[in-house]
Amino acid sequence: METLYVELGERSYPIYIGSDLIRADVLAQHIPSSQVMIVTNETVAPLYLDTLLSSLPGFKVDVIRLPDGEAYKTLEHWTLIFDALLSCRHNRTTTLIALGGGVVGDMTGFAAACYQRGVPFIQIPTTLLSQVDSSVGGKTGVNHPMGKNMIGAFHQPVAVIADTQVLNTLPDKELSAGLAEVIKYGLIYDPDFFDWLEHNMEALREKEPTALATAIYKSCRIKADIVAQDERESGVRALLNLGHTFGHAIEAHAGYGAWLHGEAVAAGTMMAVNLSLKEGWLSIADAERIERIFVAAGLPVKPPRDMTESHFRELMAVDKKVVDGSLRLILLEQIGRGVVTGSFSSEHLSATITEMTA
Ligand SMILES: NC(=O)c1ccc[n+]([C@@H]2O[C@H](COP(=O)([O-])OP(=O)(O)OC[C@H]3O[C@@H](n4cnc5c(N)ncnc54)[C@H](O)[C@@H]3O)[C@@H](O)[C@H]2O)c1
Numbered sequence: 001m002e003t004l005y006v007e008l009g010e011r012s013y014p015i016y017i018g019s020d021l022i023r024a025d026v027l028a029q030h031i032p033s034s035q036v037m038i039v040t041n042e043t044v045a046p047l048y049l050d051t052l053l054s055s056l057p058g059f060k061v062d063v064i065r066l067p068d069g070e071a072y073k074t075l076e077h078w079t080l081i082f083d084a085l086l087s088c089r090h091n092r093t094t095t096l097i098a099l100g101g102g103v104v105g106d107m108t109g110f111a112a113a114c115y116q117r118g119v120p121f122i123q124i125p126t127t128l129l130s131q132v133d134s135s136v137g138g139k140t141g142v143n144h145p146m147g148k149n150m151i152g153a154f155h156q157p158v159a160v161i162a163d164t165q166v167l168n169t170l171p172d173k174e175l176s177a178g179l180a181e182v183i184k185y186g187l188i189y190d191p192d193f194f195d196w197l198e199h200n201m202e203a204l205r206e207k208e209p210t211a212l213a214t215a216i217y218k219s220c221r222i223k224a225d226i227v228a229q230d231e232r233e234s235g236v237r238a239l240l241n242l243g244h245t246f247g248h249a250i251e252a253h254a255g256y257g258a259w260l261h262g263e264a265v266a267a268g269t270m271m272a273v274n275l276s277l278k279e280g281w282l283s284i285a286d287a288e289r290i291e292r293i294f295v296a297a298g299l300p301v302k303p304p305r306d307m308t309e310s311h312f313r314e315l316m317a318v319d320k321k322v323v324d325g326s327l328r329l330i331l332l333e334q335i336g337r338g339v340v341t342g343s344f345s346s347e348h349l350s351a352t353i354t355e356m357t358a
């Protein structure tokens, strides 16, 4: 087992990465009282709930199973968590445990941020995407029909337990979606990691255990470093949004769940790459390498063709990085160096949207 730390003073916490980590000796130290509420979904529960329940001897454990899917990451379904907590008489010392992918993790974290004004929660991420990204950093929330993750809170978990064994049951399409966020770290922060990913993509797609553990460790290392520098996204943390302004527009336009988050991020990143080329920042050779790696990861490199410029402009106008009505995007200067900028030509952006949806 490898342990990393997200260094945030009194809100610091460990990220455990390894095989067979859903165990009493890992969990118990992070649970302050006898009450525990596990939040999971109808797909993950039959696979891993028994293992988790048997790792909580001596605790009073209740469970809520949410319906599965991005379409249920709504305020309406989120309130079901409070119904369960209240009807089972959970008090302020309860601990919530998120057992599932990013949807369960984001909803559980947001419930923990709000229940009785804030209770602790543990992330047990069960998808590649949630192990490399969503379980770390404390962004929690739900979607609104007009925009992704529009309602939420920053609330850090007390521990992240990334059990690599559970990825054995993850469908290939979901694995690819997780690889989009892994590739993101190489692009914004670490050119050597990007090289490593180019050489290890086949092993990753075959779920080769050492390659997966390395990708998870390196991704969490980068995310932990960035979050420690800028917990609430007033600066460098916005780099983690590479491809997301376009990607979130794709998700909202298609209807939440029609495009997986990672798929939308891959296509959105290629739009950011196209714009970076037009701004004269990125080289054609780097742009081609980026397209090749997304294709090798089994990811789309173009947005849906039914999206028009006005669809993108309207949905991107509510992006959380907009300041005083001006859009800011993450663009690339080179592989390994991202920038947060509002300095790009509006004509170039229009041309990017037109070319990419053609
Ligand atoms: N908070 C953050 O910083 C952050 C970062 C990235 C993404 N996100 C959010 O995370 C969400 C996407 O997360 P995701 O990709 O994990 O999707 P997800 O939570 O929908 O999980 C994907 C699918 O895999 C299933 N599943 C989960 N674990 C499994 C396992 N071990 N075996 C078999 N099936 C399994 C799920 O039930 C679901 O059907 C989006 O809502 C996105 O906005 C948040």
Ligand SMILES: O=C(O)C(=O)C[C@@H](O)[C@H](O)[C@H](O)COP(=O)(O)O
Binding pocket: 133, 137, 139, 148, 149, 181, 233, 237, 238, 240, 241, 244, 320
């Ligand atoms: O942790 C972050 O910061 C990120 O931006 C990570 C993203 O991968 C993630 O999808 C996040 O939920 C997007 O945040 P948002 O603030 O644009 O909703």
Ligand SMILES: [Zn+2]
Binding pocket: 133, 181, 244, 261, 265
């Ligand atoms: Zn993301």
